Amino acid sequence: MSDIARVLDQLGGIGRRAQVLDRGVSRPDIDHALARGAVIRVRQGVYATPAVDPAVLSAARHGGEVACGAALRAHGVWVLSDEHPARSGANDRDHRPMPRLHVWMGPSGRQHAHAGCRCRAHHEIGDRPAGFGIVEVLLALVQYAVCGTPEGFFAALESALQLGLIPQGGLATLRSRVSEHLRWLVDFASDQADSGLESLLRLRLHLRGITLQSQVEIAGVARVDFLLAGRIILEADGRENHERSSKRHKDLLRDAAAAAQGYETLRFDYVMILFRWDLVLAAIEGRLAVLQSRQVQDDAARLQDR
Ligand SMILES: [Zn+2]
Numbered sequence: 221m222s223d224i225a226r227v228l229d230q231l232g233g234i235g236r237r238a239q240v241l242d243r244g245v246s247r248p249d250i251d252h253a254l255a256r257g258a259v260i261r262v263r264q265g266v267y268a269t270p271a272v273d274p275a276v277l278s279a280a281r282h283g284g285e286v287a288c289g290a291a292l293r294a295h296g297v298w299v300l301s302d303e304h305p306a307r308s309g310a311n312d313r314d315h316r317p318m319p320r321l322h323v324w325m326g327p328s329g330r331q332h333a334h335a336g337c338r339c340r341a342h343h344e345i346g347d348r349p350a351g352f353g354i355v356e357v358l359l360a361l362v363q364y365a366v367c368g369t370p371e372g373f374f375a376a377l378e379s380a381l382q383l384g385l386i387p388q389g390g391l392a393t394l395r396s397r398v399s400e401h402l403r404w405l406v407d408f409a410s411d412q413a414d415s416g417l418e419s420l421l422r423l424r425l426h427l428r429g430i431t432l433q434s435q436v437e438i439a440g441v442a443r444v445d446f447l448l449a450g451r452i453i454l455e456a457d458g459r460e461n462h463e464r465s466s467k468r469h470k471d472l473l474r475d476a477a478a479a480a481q482g483y484e485t486l487r488f489d490y491v492m493i494l495f496r497w498d499l500v501l502a503a504i505e506g507r508l509a510v511l512q513s514r515q516v517q518d519d520a521a522r523l524q525d526r
């Protein structure tokens with residue numbers, strides 16, 4: 221590996237000419253490495269190794285770092301799909317696709333002129349100057365709070381919490397940096413959700429006045445995603461499930477074990493929660509209504525027995 225490639229690797233695969241020269245690489249070394257294709261010129265005075273992440277490269281061409289939803293995804297955070305933003309209650313005209321590339325330029329960073337690209341520049345203040353690469357989870361959440369939907373932001377936040385990616389004091393910082401109408405979501409977020417679907421389910425039911433117990437251990441059944449009214453088990457099945465048939469068999473066993481103890485199980489998948497929420501809600505409210513009417517009958521019977 222040439223000197224410049226090694227130096228660029230230490231810089232995360234991409235760096236400015238001055239940084240490279242500072243680390244002892246000579247001008248002829250740079251020219252030689254460029255000619256051989258060992259490094260590429262990102263733009264005037266910025267070089268990268270050919271192995272650098274294409275999104276990082278593209279953001280650097282814009283003059284900044286990968287930001288917002290793409291940065292969250294790069295950190296492994298669950299992010300709602302851009303192509304199908306789940307805007308509950310909104311009509312189809314609001315389903316505008318998000319611009320593809322979101323770039324953090326720093327507060328005063330200048331975007332390099334270009335045409336024919338659907339990108340969005342972010343100018344938030346960071347803990348450090350903007351460079352190249354991918355912004356940290358906390359800053360990406362601040363950005364996604366603006367570009368995503370409130371529930372998309374909430375699901376990403378709960379995923380980051382569950383993954384342990386929010387540093388000490390990070391929630392307070394986040395709360396102070398998002399707009400006022402999102403602050404309650406920061407307070408409401410927990411580190412219990414195993415998937416973004418669980419986050420969406422809990423949030424949407426909360427908005428309907430339905431409170432769930434999350435991640436409940438039921439003897440003989442194992443841990444369930446949610447328990448409702450002490451009797452109804454809700455499970456959100458992610459689309460990332462592998463080994464479908466063995467998973468299905470396990471689910472059926474669990475459901476039978478739960479039924480044997482008087483529980484009933486409702487399962488919803490990604491497509492249902494995102495695109496058939498009306499049906500999901502009707503199913504939950506329908507079962508709840510049955511449970512409540514049974515409760516009323518039981519109470520009446522008990523009064524008559526006295
Ligand atoms: Zn953005």
Ligand SMILES: [Zn+2]
Pocket residue numbers: 282321334337338339340
């Ligand atoms: Zn662009």
